[in-house]
Amino acid sequence: MTIDRLGWSPFFRDSFELFKRDGAYPARISRAYYNSFTIAGENGEENAVLTGKLRAECEANGDYPVTGDWAALTREQNTHAALVHGILPRRTKLSRKSPGKGFAEQVICANMDTVIIVGAFDLEWNPRRVERYLTLAWNSGAEPLVVLNKRDVRGDWEALLAETECAATGVNVLAVSAETGDGLDALERVIAPGKTAVFIGSSGGGKTTLLNRLSGGAAMATGEVHTKTSQGRHTTSTREMTILPNGGIVIDTPGLREIELWADESALGNSFADIVEIARGCRFSDCSHTNEPGCAVMAALEDGTVKRGHYENYIKQRREIRYLERLSDTNLMREDKEKWKKIGKLQREIEKRGKEGR
Known part of the structure; x- marks a missing residue:
């Protein structure tokens, strides 16, 4: 079997040049089991393991090879076992x-x-x-x-x-x-x-x-x-x-019981292209599409252009993605925490004034 039949392309060929100098050969991971893998290449299918260095790198960054990855391998001198030295950049x-x-x-x-x-x-x-x-x-x-x-x-x-x-x-x-x-x-x-x-x-x-x-x-x-x-x-x-x-x-793949989103907001421009296009007509550029005046999305919901279930799913996914973005940015997390501290302080002051006015 040639690696071209496995999806090898100029994208991976260019990435492999660095490993090629070390005498490595390319193969694709057809099954992944944490530290051990089945690979497919010009030698057919065989088992492979990560080198100690690569395993330490994977443990450090939490990013292990997965099915579909292209790997750079060499042979262990004594046993001739396949060793994974590196993973080529992922196209998707x-x-x-x-x-x-x-x-x-x-x-x-x-x-x-x-x-x-x-x-x-x-x-x-x-x-x-x-x-x-x-x-x-x-x-x-x-x-x-x-x-x-x-x-x-x-x-x-x-x-x-x-x-x-x-x-x-x-x-x-x-x-x-x-x-x-x-x-x-x-x-x-x-x-x-x-x-x-x-x-x-x-x-x-x-x-x-x-x-x-x-x-x-x-x-x-x-x-x-x-x-x-x-x-x-x-x-x-x-x-x-x-x-x-x-x-x-x-x-x-196994059936997914949970569909936890991992995406940025640009992905919604495809899944909800109609709503994103309508949102261009909102009065405010940072409109949340929930209660602002001049919201084009809310107007489309009211006149039936956008179905409620479709709209509610958009709002839910948008909130999930923005929450992920806040978690991934420590500065935004800090700002978010400070904002809620100020809101809480203001709320306590309002409650205190209300009690004093009774």
Whole structure:
């Protein structure tokens, strides 16, 4: 197998020059298990580990190699084991905030061309959830695509498709069936030879079943979906790269229970392009679109141009992202803390005056 088939490009070739002088060779990480990895390259698939120096660097910055990364490797002299000396710069990366109360980025995978958001017509499909996935996808630097699976189980799938298309502004939405094969031709054209796509979505959407159909075999085990709750079992436990018969590459991921945003506000310009455009007409440049006079977004909400659910999701995501930005900037955190101290002091003074006036 040539590395070109794995997505090797001039971008990575230029980055690799520094390692090439040390006798390293390139390979792509197809599975990541913390300190040990499966790599794919011109020697086929093999296991690899990080060098002590690289492992220390990863522990220090909290950024470990992930599925889809390109690595520079050498051979250990005695055992000929593959050693990862470095990770090439990422062209794209899909990230979310790490689950829990901490503040850290969790990179899900890297160097994908397309982020495919997989849902299913038999689930309690919610277009608002698609908007959250789209914010992550746009922020990754890759092209998003929405795929709604299991159209064979819903007679009214065309109505749900139209509703999703309204929520996914400027993004292609495909209705497919992994069971019957309907609509898969269009999906295969997206995952072209040498191109990488990642499947993301809730458990039970049929990501792994879809991958099995595209790959022409049982790439991974699939789980049943509860008939009453439509909740699927997490049959994919790792992020794994699969090469399709047509030469395309797919990274399958476990179902995401939490979609913690890790993005900057510019990503909302794609997920909520209609609202961002309308906001240009607001009287104030720093309008929060909640209660200011002359707010064009509130006016559009009142006349029905913008749907309430769409608007509320925009406001929620905007607040989340701004909160992340405050956490990441210690100066903003300090200013925010001082502002609330002043507000608290003023509130206490007002309460004191009120008591004195009684």
